[in-house]
Amino acid sequence: MNVRYVKDYFAWLYYQYTIISCCAVLEPWERSMFNTILLTIVGMVVYTAYVFIPIHIRLAWEFFSEIFGDQSTSSVSN
Template sequence: MDFKRVKEYFSWLYYQYQIITCCAVMEPWEQSMFNTVLLTILAMVVYTAYVFVPIHIRLAWEFFSKLCGYHSTISS
């Protein structure tokens, strides 16, 4: 793939994002505020998943391993 096709593809994706979120009808300052809030929420979701999902997976593994009679020695 050449650089022009990749650039056109990302341009098309950004256009789809603007159409889906109705950013195309917003003023520039509204678009920047909307994008800032959206990126902040997305960053918080990713961070929370990164921090807490492994803990819950480990706890679920320990629970089900004890339930099935398998005792593992997973160290924290």
């Protein structure tokens, strides 16, 4: 890939972000505060999902396997 194309694409994505989030009308210090708060919130959500979602999936799996019985073991006798 062309490096200039990738750079232009990321510049276009950042421009879209500033237009959609209305950061284009903010002053530089306001924009940096907004970006810092947004990145902090996104980081906290990603960390929380990384830590707690596997635990909840495991607990749900145990709960439903207890309710419906363990289907993985065969009850056929020889």
